[in-house]
Amino acid sequence: MTACQEPGCTGRYEDGWCNVCGAPEPRQAPIEATPVRPGPGGAAGTTSPAVGDSRASGSSGSSVGADPAQGSVQVVATPAPGQTQQAVSAARVRRRRAGAAGRRSRLGLGLTDVPDVPVTDPTEKLMVDPRVPEDRRVCPVCGADVGRAAGQAEGRQQGFCPQCRAPYSFTPKLDPGELVAGQYENVGALAHGGMGWIYLGRDKNVSDRFVVLKGLLNTGDEDALDAAVAEQQFLAQVKHPLIVEIYNTVQHDEDAYTVMEHVGGRSLKQLLQDRMAEAGRYTPFPVDQALAYVIEALPAFTHLHELGLLYCDFKPDNLIHEGDGIKLIDLGGVRRQDDLDSPIYGTVGYQAPEVAEVGPSVASDIYTIGRTLCVLTFEFRGYQSEYVHSLPPLSQVPAFSEHDAFYRVVARCCAPDPNDRFLSVEELRSQLVGVLRQVVAASGPGRPATLSAHSPAFDPPVTTGETLSWWELPELQRDDTDPMLDWVSGRSTNDPQATYEALAGAPEETPEVFLARARAGIRMGQRGWVEEAVRGLLAEDPWDWRGSWVRGLWALSQAEGEHVRERAQEAGGHFAAVRDALPGEIAPRMALALATELAGYDQAAELDYERAWRTDAAYVAPAAFGLHRVRLARGDVDGAIAALDSVPASSRAHPRARWLRAELLRRRGGLADLRESMHSVTRLTLDPRQRAQFNAVIYEQALDQVTEHGPQPDWRVGEVPLTRDALQRALEREYRVLADYTPDPQERAGLIDRANAVRPWSWT
Structure with missing residues (x-):
């Protein structure tokens, strides 16, 4: 695997995509670089009016250069015979524009497009x-x-x-x-x-x-x-x-x-002003573009934090978009994390409320990132006065009401208590990428996701059935840094009682030990085990969202009989807390959808199932079955069928989806439905008795339709014309197949009698 080329990313390309930032692997052929001397207008590795940029391709008389110090490649175009330098420059501009129009922006991780900002004369x-x-x-x-100013005099x-x-x-x-x-x-x-x-x-x-x-x-x-x-x-x-x-x-x-x-291009503040000037009113960035900008900038924050530095004054003024990249400028407010004496520089409306009392921190940098996202995505009136340390109501902000995941990630960035914010910029970046996926999915056509997203918190779901239970929800990813992980893995068995007893003798109690005990307690139905494990987990970190996840699983495991609604509501509260902590993750959405479905809130369940269905290909099948259930519950058969149709053929759940689809169509019972129902199971692998039984039911219903409405010889159900004679012969054949596979003599005799009775020459 080759290293990712995205600035600041430490990942590697795997199956065409970076396994850390998600950026697509470049596919263009490498340029053969030959060292050249700098021309009279500029030096190799720099951009000047006489030097083309690295995206241009040389025409007649062009030469390619690489500056070893800069590690960049440039193309210097010279005129062909009879061609002016101006013509060469104009051709280069046309090629650059054509190339930009035919490719996806580097910003946005390949999920969305952000228009390039042309390099201008400074x-x-x-x-x-x-x-x-x-x-x-x-x-x-x-x-x-x-x-x-005093009176008429200028200040x-x-x-x-x-x-x-x-x-x-x-x-x-x-x-x-x-x-x-x-x-x-x-x-x-x-x-x-x-x-x-x-x-x-x-x-x-x-x-x-x-x-x-x-x-x-x-x-x-x-x-x-x-x-x-x-x-x-x-x-x-x-x-x-x-x-x-x-x-x-x-x-x-x-x-x-x-x-x-010198960084050319335009700051995000200037781009906002440009948009307002063009539209004649405040026109914020689309949410996906704002997220793309901030996601791209976050590795710079990570680098500063790793050096023990804090940026302190992030805002739209300090992020420049030039060409297809960005640059963080103005480090005037940067200070060391352990500096308690230097003056603090920041901007009202962006600076975290605790900075005046305790000074800046990683958490306060994250606060400025959240406030910047607000200013980029809506007209944030009062952000330096009425809402200087708060967010406006959701009803006043379309970006929040239309994309609740975006609201939740901003709300956590801007939480009044710094302990409630993200622990690191890398954690924030992971969630912002997930939120970007949700925003792009919600803004696009209503179709299932085709790409799976890597989650640092959950394993993908593995269920293939039409129902979903607590044990089929995505599992927590194991923490590879936990010193007891291997010890816990060596004591996990299929017997939860034995597992719990083995875990009781752990030489060191770590989060992985507590989580393993909690899993065993849920499987055994032992609430005491679960609560004891969760208390141990939260003693290590009171803000560990995994405690809410475990409690949600416990409540869901008890959602049976007369306590279904009550326990499902309890589970929903815990899963909602996980969703708020990890707004970019789909697993909490899926768990919350199941809990709200069991609690009887079908509309809320449908919204979360659809978000999962649109966003992550790994969740399409279980989310489609969830959509099928909630739509069917309200009588929307067409919607339920459409959900089943979305289960991809590559999924292990596809055969079950086709079978359920066929059953829905058969129950509706129209001739067109019966034809489509038969077609749905044509390629399914069924045992002979199951297929014969299904066919017999279809032919019986079709025969009733023909008897009532008359034959339609031009139509077929499977290979059988819709005439009484043809359907009787087909039905007779299926009854005899069923009789052959029926071991009970009395039942077999009954099937033979039905076959004889339905024969065309016996029909009266």
């Missing part, structure tokens, strides 16, 4: 009149408003704070054309951020490549100065393809500047 982004808006001018010392860009008399200045330090540190030419101001002016520069020592120069917004702010120095130190050690790269740190006129990689 000079088009320069500010014409670089100014800091008056409402963002505050004193660097006391935080008072400064530089505000001053620099001066002294009227409250504490500290000096302030909001004017750019660099003039266009000014050479910084003898190497970087300032082209102009790009933007002003929370901590400094951001300039576009050209590196005069490296092919005039574009760079970003980041300086201080307010040189009197000591906290801002410390943060800038800290950012430079962090950036120097952070090397990741999804994170903006630092090239250098320089001094110029007693000021420090960070020289960074």
